[in-house]
Amino acid sequence: MAPVMAAPRAVLCACLLMGTIAHAERRPVVVVDLSEAGLPPGDPAATELTVVAKEIREYLLNHEALSRILDPTLEQILLVEPLWNEDKAALDEVRPFKQRAENALAEFNFANAADEAANGMDRLRKVNPAAAVSLYADLAFVLGQARLGEKKLDLASRAFVLVHRLQPNRRVDSSRYLDEVVAAYAKAQPAPATLTVEVQGTGRVWIDGVAVGDGTGTYPVGPGDHVVQLTGPDRLTDGKRFLAPRKEPVVIDDAPAGEEVKIRRARFALAHATDPAERATVMVRLAELTKVKDAVLLWVANGKLMFQTWRDGAPGYDLPVFFRGVPFDRTKGVEQILNSLAPPPPPPKIVDKPIVPPPEPVPWYHTLWFKLSVGGVVGGIIVTGIVVALHGPGDTAFNPNIGGFDGTSTRPR
Secondary structure (H helix, E strand, O other): OOHHHHHHHHHHHHHHHHHHHHHHHOEEEEEEEOOOOOOOOOOHHHHHHHHHHHHHHHHHOOOOOEEEOOOHHHHHHHHHOOOOOOOHHHHHHHHHHHHHHHHHHHOOOHHHHHHHHHHHHHHHHHOOHHHHHHHHHHHHHHHHHHHHHOOOHHHHHHHHHHHHHHOOOOOOOOOOOOHHHHHHHHHOOOOOOOEEEEEEOOOEEEEOOEEEEEOOEEEEEOOEEEEEEEEOOOEOOEEEEEEEOOOOOEEOOOOEOOHHHHHHHHHHHHHOOOOHHHHHHHHHHHHHHHOOOEEEEEEEEOOEEEEEEEEOOOOOOOOOEEOOOEEOOHHHOOHHHHOOOOOOOOOOOOOOOOOOOOOOOOOHHHOHHHHHHHHHHHHHHHHHHHHHHHHOHHHHOOOOOHHHOOOOOOOOO
């Protein structure tokens, strides 16, 4: 490479490196939209949320201490996508099974009704138990009616017992159902949990919609039909139906959740936290997943745009802190949001001045006047010596003939 080209390239590389280092020192801020989907189109607060989020990201481009996150996928998940309800899509997919089963019952097509109900129950095994339990009980109740219509009384009783386990307080309206259905349902009471079942897998263990433990273990159950499920923040929900008594363990395979699923779950949980402690716990989880230590939360409440900031040990701060959620004030701009995240300016450095000892007294023979006096004397001696050396010693001898001392007058006569 020619020297004339090498120098500019070296300067450019140095500038890019300095820019990279400076950017790396800035703390990335994640902006999270916690507003529920379904706000009216053109809602002023929702529109303002979109505008403010954009302003925050633009403001972070040139901030001295903070920066915008560099992962566009992460920004898409937390800010652009609608709030993700993991179970809603699955529930919407299963509801048609219930409708088709009820339609088949109305047409006295009991076998078809039983198949639709059972298929719907199988699909619900991948839905979180708390969200699925009501629909699961509805399908089990339809299944019991279908088996009763088929004159399979034992199977009908097992289905109705499962309904009781899933929803102990459920009552059957005698004005809507046949007397034989009401009677069969009332008769099918769960037996005590005198049996056990071994569950093998990872995650939180749920049996018939109730959390009973964690991970592989042996759990009490009563005789009859059951559904066991495994859930957890790091896995996908899955489960199986089984009949007790059962000798073989119920084995549920691991189903690890991907990072994007975990982040979507954390965002949803953050939006639905019921108290500050729960929200703080979920925020820590989200920060770990996104690898950031600063966050801005935005949402709409009572027609107003609200914001809340969170930081985790920023330079100059010791502990994580969640600031109180407050309404956004347009007159103050986005600076009011980010000021709480920026670290405080460093304290001024105190430079200790060295203590200088007082000067020691100078001896008289080192003083300037003494040195000048001595110098003068020495100089005089030297000059005198030079003069003597130039004129010789005879020049100053007494001459008796000078000035008429020889007896003669020098005055003119």
